[in-house]
Amino acid sequence: MRAMLCTDWGGPEGLALTDVPEPALDGDDAVRVAVRASGVNFADSLIIQGKYQIKPALPFSPGLEISGQVLETAPGVTRVQPGDRVLGMVDHGGFADQVVTQARNLYRIPDGMSFTDAAAFPVAYGTSHLGLTYKARLQPGETLVVHGAAGGVGLTAVEIGKRLGARVIATAGGAAKLQVAAGAGADAVIDYREEDVRVRIKELTDGRGADVVYDPVGGDLFTASLRSTAPGGRILLVGFASGTVPQIPANILLVKNITAIGYYWGAHRLFDLPAMDASFAELFAWYGAGDLRPHVSNILPLERAAEAIGLLIARKATGKVVVDLTAS
Secondary structure (H helix, E strand, O other), X not given: OEEEEEOOOOOHHHOEEEEOOXXXXXXXXXXXXXXXXXXXXXXXXXXXXXXXXXXXXXXXXXXXXXXXXXXXXXXXXXXXXXXXXXXXXXXXXXXXXXXXXXXXXXXXXXXXXXXXXXXXXXXXXXXXXXXXXXHOOOOOOOEEEEOOOOOHHHHHHHHHHHHOOXXXXXXXXXXXXXXXXXXXOXXXXXXXXXXXXXXXXXXXXXXXXXXXXXEOOOHHHHHHHHOOEEEEEEXXXXXXXXXXXXXXXXXXXXXXXXXXXXXXXXXXXXHOHHHHHHHHXXXXXXXXXXXXXXXXXXXXXXXXXXXXXXXXXXXXXXXXXXXXXXXX
């Protein structure tokens, strides 16, 4: 079978399409999936550099989210069955024709969901839904600020924030990305390249500030958020796409009663699967009702997976980038 392999730590240019043996079906909960599409995430650019939370042994294939069809299962597996159309999250290995993962990582997808939509779905929508509902406890009528609002997780946070009844302020760089965020339902937009984010958030909230900030960017945007969050507000730390991990002055948290919430969505697969299952059940219901539509800006074949990661590094994509393993 084919796999896009990382054989040494570095950038995407070091990846190589290689023929490899099929993975063994090891473990009581193991499931073999024929991968039809794989979502591309900023984390893929980190894992191939050895800078992600998980550091696989070399060589390995990147790719953290997949869609496809179950080929076989270990005896006793009941969560999915051979023939099921599924999406799922894996620690790595999604840029390959097959992947073996645990059944707990897989979800049957709705009949009307394409493999492309399914591959674009789990990380982006799962992160935003569980983060905004379970962690940040976003309430109807509250003001939500979403940074990186035209990116994979940011765009879904705009959609889900609106679905939850919040007023959404989106920040992004450039008019084209702001237009994408507005198209997803943002009530107001801020161009962080041209405008003072802290001042604009204050202006748009009549001086009060944001109730919840969804921050996958970090760096200067986190600093601006800290200065423009309402008393009692919550800042959800989703990631650091800026490359700068902010240092949080605890005195500001104390004086304004602000809560900074660390949030690594993938860990919930290990310690809170019922919350993950409930989250996906609601997301699939919203998708079926037409309330959610994944925004996929680029679809590339497996042999161009390195280019797909490069699009995210260069910030040339909006929404999701998907690798299509059925194309050539």
